[in-house]
Amino acid sequence: MAIYIVGDIQGCYTGLQRLLEKIDFSPINDSLIAVGDLIGRGPQPLETLNYLHSLGDSFDTVLGNHDLHLLAIYAGIRKAKPNDKLDTLLASPTLKTHINWLRHKPLALMANQDTLVTHAGLYPKWSVKKALKLSLEVSEQLQGSHWKAFLGNMYGNQPCVWQKSLQGAERLRFIVNAMTRMRFIKNRDELDFNCKTSPDQAPVNLTPWFNVTNKKLNGNQKVVFGHWASLNGRTLLQQFCGVDTGYIWGQSMTLLNLSSDEIFSVEYQDQSKPVDT
Numbered sequence: 001m002a003i004y005i006v007g008d009i010q011g012c013y014t015g016l017q018r019l020l021e022k023i024d025f026s027p028i029n030d031s032l033i034a035v036g037d038l039i040g041r042g043p044q045p046l047e048t049l050n051y052l053h054s055l056g057d058s059f060d061t062v063l064g065n066h067d068l069h070l071l072a073i074y075a076g077i078r079k080a081k082p083n084d085k086l087d088t089l090l091a092s093p094t095l096k097t098h099i100n101w102l103r104h105k106p107l108a109l110m111a112n113q114d115t116l117v118t119h120a121g122l123y124p125k126w127s128v129k130k131a132l133k134l135s136l137e138v139s140e141q142l143q144g145s146h147w148k149a150f151l152g153n154m155y156g157n158q159p160c161v162w163q164k165s166l167q168g169a170e171r172l173r174f175i176v177n178a179m180t181r182m183r184f185i186k187n188r189d190e191l192d193f194n195c196k197t198s199p200d201q202a203p204v205n206l207t208p209w210f211n212v213t214n215k216k217l218n219g220n221q222k223v224v225f226g227h228w229a230s231l232n233g234r235t236l237l238q239q240f241c242g243v244d245t246g247y248i249w250g251q252s253m254t255l256l257n258l259s260s261d262e263i264f265s266v267e268y269q270d271q272s273k274p275v276d277t
């Protein structure tokens with residue numbers, strides 16, 4: 001039995017299937033974990049969710065910003081943009097089932113005893129245990145009867161520094177932003193929401209979150225994350241493994257075999273063209 005962690009799928013169902021074929025994925029023997037952004041911008045959101053949902057207990061995921069965006073569209077808080085490519089999903093009779101399924105997915109989970117999975121990463125002031133606890137605070141909201149009100153308060157860039165004393169909507173907004181949108185940190189502990197480049201092209205006052213010392217992380221612990229396509233997995237650190245390699249942007253989709261530490265990937269193929277077999 002192997003545990004696989006797959007990078008941002010973003011509605012690229014065909015790419016996902018090519019990747020799973022490559023590893024001979026068996027839903028009976030193996031398990032698949034996604035780093036979030038299951039859908040968004042890619043051409044086959046409905047096929048992607050139908051498939052992942054059908055895997056039952058063999059699949060788990062954390063939520064990414066695009067997944068939360070879908071929930072916000074469903075809740076009437078955001079409007080779908082043409083670039084989201086969500087039309088087939090939004091028109092599907094299975095939409096409600098998928099929405100309820102996603103509402104029960106966390107922002108952070110443990111893939112094994114030492115491996116934390118979140119969409120964007122681990123805020124440098126938090127331990128793994130703390131991240132899991134804060135993820136639960138958001139899950140309570142998402143699963144509760146006031147979930148639409150929670151999503152209505154979720155958007156915004158403030159506060160950008162964590163304080164234990166944060167409460168209510170501000171506290172939840174920071175947790176969501178840190179776990180689903182973070183890339184760079186400035187002034188030691190401040191989330192930056194502007195820069196999306198690779199670290200070598202970023203302004204000097206910005207530090208990738210994984211290069212800010214986290215005193216609460218021990219040497220055995222590992223963080224697997226997605227979200228940052230321009231990083232292309234290059235953290236240069238064993239402890240932090242980026243698996244978003246920008247399939248949706250014409251690059252590749254990546255999967256980590258957590259049991260063996262092997263990386264597998266498939267190159268982008270235009271889905272309008274026939275797929276080689």
Ligand SMILES: [Mn+2]
Pocket residue numbers: 037064065066119180226227228
């Ligand atoms: Mn993302």
